[in-house]
Amino acid sequence: MLAKPDSALVIVGHGSTVNPDSSAPTFDHAEALRVRGVFGEVHCAFWKEEPSFRQVLHMVGRDDIYVVPNFISEGYFTTTVIPRELELDGALTRRGGRVIKYCEPTGNDPRMTDLLLRRAAEIAPGVDPAQTSLLIVGHGTGLNENSAVAAKREVERIAARGLYAEVLNAYMEEEPLIAKWDEYSTQPNVVVVPFFISDGLHSYEDIPVLLGIAGASPGAASAGGREVFQRNPYHLRGRTLFYASAIGTEPLFADVILEQVAAFDAVHAA
Amino acid sequence: MSRDVEKAxxxxxxxxxxxxGEIVIARVPEGWELRHAEDAGHADLALHAQPEAARHLANLDAAGNFRPLKTVPTLVRGWRLVLGDIAAVRRALDYFYPAMTGAWLSHTRGELVPVVLRETLGRQTGMYRVTQKLTDPQARELIDRVCAGCLKHRLWEIAAANPSSPAFPAGSLPLLCHEACNLLVAQAREVVKKAERAVT
Structure with a gap:
């Protein structure tokens, strides 16, 4: 069991200026970890919200600081924005008597495979995986190239377990398009899990519209957006479809955050 | 612990x-009570007893709009938050006014170094790199427009550090802004893009 009473944990996320649910899972995981008392202190920081990346280190009391990016993959934010804004020298930064330990993003954790499988089983209870197509949905644009790579990696890992009849990648903005889910999935049951760190416009509105389970209605990304997850299953295009909320809302992400800290220590011999 | 925000x-x-900010803190038999300053003397307030309640109280304004910038004076009224100890008060304040107790401690220790706007914009990459084209008059207009709606005391200038040492009202914990926030940077992008569209 990890115990770091003399260390601080800072979980960094993207956040949003329009959608409170973007930062909500990161705050939730921080609260869960605070209750467990693993660290002397736990803080969050966001690119688009407060506390910002530029503010957060002023909140920290302890000199030994772990920074865990709550991002679905390595990419522009984890390699450029976060190190720049926190003025990091690399994995290990020593400055003004402090040691800042920059961990891998949560999405890189090997546990992600189990979390996706767990989420898929939860939203389709009693449904036989041998008659089910499992679709892992990523964003899929040039800017998020690494998130597509991470989504592909997870699909390969889940497929290798041989539980589901088929496991497929799907993207909002590149082939295979989630809008054509019924063309390339072959099973009577279809389970769709968004490979995102939080719920928001994509999971509340964009993907449901592309799937055909919701009409285009501006403003659906408000508080009522999550109702789309409560109306399972959907019967359309001759299939039974189950739609899950973003994988990052899974409470076990708190353990994934701890795992990133343990992995840092293992590599850097704390 | 080298920096003790709770002790401060x-x-x-x-x-x-x-x-x-908009909050008053009072000693009560149970510990400490926080409420909206405009609710002083009101008895019909919803009681909360966990610091995490502050996260949800601070999230939306009275009209239900999300508050990404917590120092905009739109904190909802009608609640009181009673907390047993300083650690809980600090946690609640971190939700109501993120990083402000810590920034204030850094300020008292001479560790809150203001960063001028040119430096903030100068290090932007990706979609915000274009903000480096923001002119001084555009920057001034932007600050007047965006920062006017924020309760923070701005310690930074456009190009030169603010040499004055501000005096803050006694009894009030100052909300300090040592660097332009991402909301302002995002607005700077809009200003530059709009100006470019007007030319073409």
């Missing part, structure tokens, strides 16, 4: 501090 907060309260 306890000392400030013991010294008669009772106000931060």
């Amino acid at each position: 907060l306890a000392d400030w309260l013991a010294g008669g501090g009772d106000r931060i």
Whole structure:
């Protein structure tokens, strides 16, 4: 069991200026970890919200600081924005008597495979995986190239377990398009899990519209957006479809955050 | 612990501090009570007893709009938050006014270094790199427009550090802005893009 009473944990996320649910899972995981008392202190920081990346280190009391990016993959934010804004020298930064330990993003954790499988089983209870197509949905644009790579990696890992009849990648903005889910999935049951760190416009509105389970209605990304997850299953295009909320809302992400800290220590011999 | 935010907060309260932003803090038999300053003297307030309640109280304004910038004076009224100890008060304040107790401690220790806007914009990459084209008049207009709606005291200038050492009202924990926030940077992008569209 990890115990770091003399260390601080800072979980960094993207956040949003329009959608409170973007930062909500990161705050939730921080609260869960605070209750467990693993660290002397736990803080969050966001690119688009407060506390910002530029503010957060002023909140920290302890000199030994772990920074865990709550991002679905390595990419522009984890390699450029976060190190720049926190003025990091690399994995290990020593400055003004402090040691800042920059961990891998949560999405890189090997546990992600189990979390996706767990989420898929939860939203389709009693449904036989041998008659089910499992679709892992990523964003899929040039800017998020690494998130597509991470989504592909997870699909390969889940497929290798041989539980589901088929496991497929799907993207909002590149082939295979989630809008054509019924063309390339072959099973009577279809389970769709968004490979995102939080719920928001994509999971509340964009993907449901592309799937055909919701009409285009501006403003659906408000508080009522999550109702789309409560109306399972959907019967359309001759299939039974189950739609899950973003994988990052899974409470076990708190353990994934701890795992990133343990992995840092293992590599850097704390 | 090299920086003890909670001890600094306890000392400030013991010294008669009772106000931060729109919130007043009072000693009560159970510990400490926080409420909206405009609710002073009101009895019909919803009672909360966990610091995490502050996260949800601070999230939306009275009209239900999300508050990404917590120092905009749109904190909802009608609640009181009673907390047993300083650690809980600090946590609640971190939700109501993120990083402000810590920034204030850094300021008292001479560790809150203001960053001029040119430096903030100068290090932007990706979609915000274009903000480096923001002219001084555009920057001034932007600051007047965006920062006017924020309760923070701005310590930074456009190109040169603010040499004045501000005096803050006694009893009030100052909300300090040592660097332009991402909301302002995002607005700077809009200003530059709009100006470019007007030319073409």
